[in-house]
Each structure stands twice: as C-alpha cells, then as structure tokens.
Amino acid sequence: xxxxxxxxxxxxxxxxxxxxxxxxxxxxxxxxxxxxxxxxxxxxxxxxxxxxxxxxxxxxxxxxxxxxxxxxxxxxxxxxxxxxxxxxxxxxxxxxxxxxxxxxxxxxxxxxxxxxxxxxxxxxxxxxxxxxxxxxxxxxxxxxxxxxxxxxxxxxxxxxxxxxxxxxxxxxxxxxxxxxxxxxxxxxxxxxxxxxxxxxxxxxxxxxxxxxxxxxxxxxxxxxxxxxxxxxxxxxxxxxxxxxxxxxxxxxxxxxxxxxxxxxxxxxxxxxxxxxxxxxxxxxxxxxxxxxxxxxxxxxxxxxxxxxxxxxxxxxxxxxxxxxxxxxxxxxxxxxxxxxxxxxxxxxxxxxxxxxxxxxxxxxxxxxxxxxxxxxxxxxxxxxxxxxxxxxxxxxxxxxxxxxxxxxxxxxxxxxxxxxxxxxxxxxxxxxxxxxxxxxxxxxxxxxxxxxxxxxxxxxxxxxxxxxxxxxxxxxxxxxxxxxxxxxxxxxxxxxxxxxxxxxxxxxxxxxxxxxxxxx
Ligand code: ADP
Numbered sequence: 001x002x003x004x005x006x007x008x009x010x011x012x013x014x015x016x017x018x019x020x021x022x023x024x025x026x027x028x029x030x031x032x033x034x035x036x037x038x039x040x041x042x043x044x045x046x047x048x049x050x051x052x053x054x055x056x057x058x059x060x061x062x063x064x065x066x067x068x069x070x071x072x073x074x075x076x077x078x079x080x081x082x083x084x085x086x087x088x089x090x091x092x093x094x095x096x097x098x099x100x101x102x103x104x105x106x107x108x109x110x111x112x113x114x115x116x117x118x119x120x121x122x123x124x125x126x127x128x129x130x131x132x133x134x135x136x137x138x139x140x141x142x143x144x145x146x147x148x149x150x151x152x153x154x155x156x157x158x159x160x161x162x163x164x165x166x167x168x169x170x171x172x173x174x175x176x177x178x179x180x181x182x183x184x185x186x187x188x189x190x191x192x193x194x195x196x197x198x199x200x201x202x203x204x205x206x207x208x209x210x211x212x213x214x215x216x217x218x219x220x221x222x223x224x225x226x227x228x229x230x231x232x233x234x235x236x237x238x239x240x241x242x243x244x245x246x247x248x249x250x251x252x253x254x255x256x257x258x259x260x261x262x263x264x265x266x267x268x269x270x271x272x273x274x275x276x277x278x279x280x281x282x283x284x285x286x287x288x289x290x291x292x293x294x295x296x297x298x299x300x301x302x303x304x305x306x307x308x309x310x311x312x313x314x315x316x317x318x319x320x321x322x323x324x325x326x327x328x329x330x331x332x333x334x335x336x337x338x339x340x341x342x343x344x345x346x347x348x349x350x351x352x353x354x355x356x357x358x359x360x361x362x363x364x365x366x367x368x369x370x371x372x373x374x375x376x377x378x379x380x381x382x383x384x385x386x387x388x389x390x391x392x393x394x395x396x397x398x399x400x401x402x403x404x405x406x407x408x409x410x411x412x413x414x415x416x417x418x419x420x421x422x423x424x425x426x427x428x429x430x431x432x433x434x435x436x437x438x439x440x441x442x443x444x445x446x447x448x449x450x451x452x453x454x455x456x457x458x459x460x461x462x463x464x465x466x467x468x469x470x471x472x473x474x475x476x477x478x479x480x481x482x483x484x485x486x487x488x489x490x491x492x493x494x495x496x497x498x499x500x501x502x503x504x505x506x507x508x509x510x511x512x513x514x515x516x517x518x519x520x
Contacts, residue, residue, distance in 0.1 A: 207395025
C-alpha cells in the first residue's frame, strides 16, 4: 500500500501537511531525521505512519504521560495496535504489556524515558526488532531548552545497547540553533535529514497590553470578544491560578484551574471539562498544555509574563489550531519580571545556565517593549528572516496610538547611565533621574551628579517604560545577573550626539502612577 493510501485509510487525510512527507520518506529509507515543526504542525503522524509500514516495532519516547494514553487510544480507534509503558501502570498491567510486546502484538510502543534503561525493558528490548526510535519533544534533552529532562540524556545509552541500531527520529517545536545543535549531538543522530517548517502562524494575533488592572482587562475582553469561547489564561504561580479562578467564577465566568499542585483527579476533571466545552476558561500554570489538542482555543492570555520566548511561543501556539483566528495577549507588568527572576533563582541551577535564563527572559522583556512588528520579533528569535517589516496583523502593526519624539528624554537617561559609570540597576537610575533623597543616593553622593533630578516631571512608571524601550532598541544593555546593571551600548552614542532620533507611544511616555493597585 502506498503512503497516501495509508494516510487516508488510517488517518482519514487526503494530503500531507508541510514537511511530513519528506520526513516520512527519509525514515522509510532508513535515514535519521530531525523534524522541527511548530506545535500543531503534525509531528505525531511523522512517526505513526512510517511505523505502520516498517517491519518491527517503533518506540516513541515521550515525556508526557497524559499524551501517551490519548495517542494510544486514538491509534486503537484507527485500528493500529499500540500501547504504552509508564509509571501510571500497576505491576500486573506492566508485565502483561511486556509480554504483549514480546509477542510482537504492537506496532507502536510509547515509553517514558526513565523506563528505557530499567532492567526488565533493557532485557526485552534486545530480543525485539526495533525499527525506529522516535524521540518526541526532543528539546527535553537540551540543558539550554526550557524543558530539560535529565532522563532524556540516557536515550543514546539505550540505543547503543541494542543489537541493531534502529532509525532515530527526533521531533521538536523548538528551533533555536543552540537547542537543535544539542539535539543532534546528544542523540547522536547520523547525518539526519532535517525538515524545518516555517514558524509563522498567521492566524495568531499577538499583542502586549500594559494595564494597571489586569483582572478588569480579562473580564472586559472576555465579555466583549470571547463570550462562550474557549481560552487559556496562563499565570506564573499556582497561587495566582487559584486566586484568579476564584475571582472569575465569583463574577460568573466559566473558569477552572489547572496546576501541578492539584489532586490529579481534579486536574484531569478540569482538563476534560475544558476540552469538552463544559468550562470555557482554563486558568493554568505552564503545567497545562503540552500535548493537549483542543482545536478551537480562541484566546491565550498570559496574565504574567512567561519566562522565555520558547515557552511563550509554545503556550501561545495552543490557540487557533483549527486555523481560525486566536488572540495571544501578554499582560505586561514590571512586577512580573521580578517574579520571573525569583523563579529562575529558586531553580538553583548552575551560574552558566542561570545567566542564559536571564538572557532569555530579557528577550521577552524586549518583546514587551518593542514598537516593531511582534510577529517579526518572534520569527527572528527562532532564527527566521521574515520577508516583511510589518505583518499588519499584530498589536504593534495595528496600533494607531500617537507616537512622540522622545530623543531628549532618551538623552537625559543615557547621560545619567553614563554619569553613573554603567554601574547601577534600573531602580537606582530612576531614583537619580527623579531626584530621590533615599539614603543610598545621599551616601554615594549621587545627588551631586549633573543628571540628578532632571526628570522629576516623569512618573517612575513612565521612566521605567522609556528605559525598557531603550533596552529593546539596543541603546542600553542589561547584564544577565541577579542584580542586573544597565550599561550603554555603542549605539547610545548616536542618540547622545543627536545623530539618531527616538520615538515611542505617547500614552506610554505619559504614563500616570499606578495607585496602590495590587498586582499578582
Ligand atoms: P504536534 O505534535 O506537531 O503539535 P499533532 O501531531 O498533534 O501536532 O497534530 C496536530 C493536528 O494536525 C492534529 O489534530 C492532527 O490530527 C492534524 N494532522 C496531522 N497531520 C495531518 C494531515 N496530513 N492532514 C490534516 N490534519 C493533520
């Protein structure tokens, strides 16, 4: 039977999605592959279809227990024999499945990475005819990715222990150069055929909203635009998830919570309610979503800023899988940066990795402050060179707010950083510009600087906004440290010499003080 016949017979599709055929053909030719496709791009088919045509069994290594069951159920429905091994099974079922595998009852076996090198499985695997090892979410092997799983690094040892090396196929939605390089090296892929599918998702509308009242924004937005529509609200912490869910339900919105600290049964129930439209809004931490395939999610709101662009792209990518428009909004507040930094520090990783995490966070902060096309920023992050300057379909491209010339303000700020000898952080710079009398400033005699108190007409919020915009425009560099310091870049000279003008949105420059509004 031909590939397309199998495609329509088992999966009911007439055509391949972009990139699928190339990968499948390569696998069938016995070549290793690296498939990089955005979330929703159709990675599963790239191993499921060849698995059916190859002699022997295909192992699918996946970090997601919930996804395994869903996929096995779906495959069984299509008449494809498959099963899974992970920690959710009791001993009897586990052993029964091992027996089934030994008797060649399955074409596909989903397996959690930590199970691979367990003795019982290692023994068994040596007797099997393993046609392919498909590594799903392959970026989990990389320390540089956002989702590092140490057990992934044991996959090559497992493959090397096999009497015959199977085809190794790696799939991920993460395309940064560093991560893809590491996937190839650590998984020891042999001249892999690579297929990188464009990361642009034209039906996603990206925007960044700066509001002093996030809750009001959410309720207004849902009432006005998303009545009875499905959406996900991502929060940085479990506490925020619970607080926000309660506030929403009290106001009569249909919302449920999802985070790693909940009882598994309740979490599962909430997830099912959301998927089957019994609940419209899922309020969740980043524990929610990988592998969840709900096509009609119409909005994704990030109530707190995500940690990095990869995480953001994946989470936002859960919207509009049906190809219809979905709105992806980050509700930005400077307090979130502090919160994310704290989360990074709590991780207690190596200083090198911590530095990288701070850098990644800074890219997202820049994203929140740029006036340029947001889609372009995202695509550039993933190594693409967009053919457009403006997509005309994101919050920034469609923003009609009045722009104002802030060259003078920029010069004052840059001079202040210069006078402070590139040695201080954001808050100190703001305090000096606003002529604060705080003890540290007086002790260090910073009140004697010529730039002391030269911007008293601006609120702290406004200064913070302008400074972060200058960072996004690369006039200022922020060090990736626990206490970041702001330094001038070479480009700052052009502004200081009035060779270059700077513009920013008028309403943000004129931002009023946020009065006692508690933000979570
Ligand atoms: P990913 O793992 O890349 O996020 P999935 O494998 O879950 O994506 O596929 C996303 C959606 O696309 C699924 O609903 C799947 O059934 C659908 N799909 C996959 N391949 C095709 C195809 N060739 N034609 C139509 N739909 C497809």
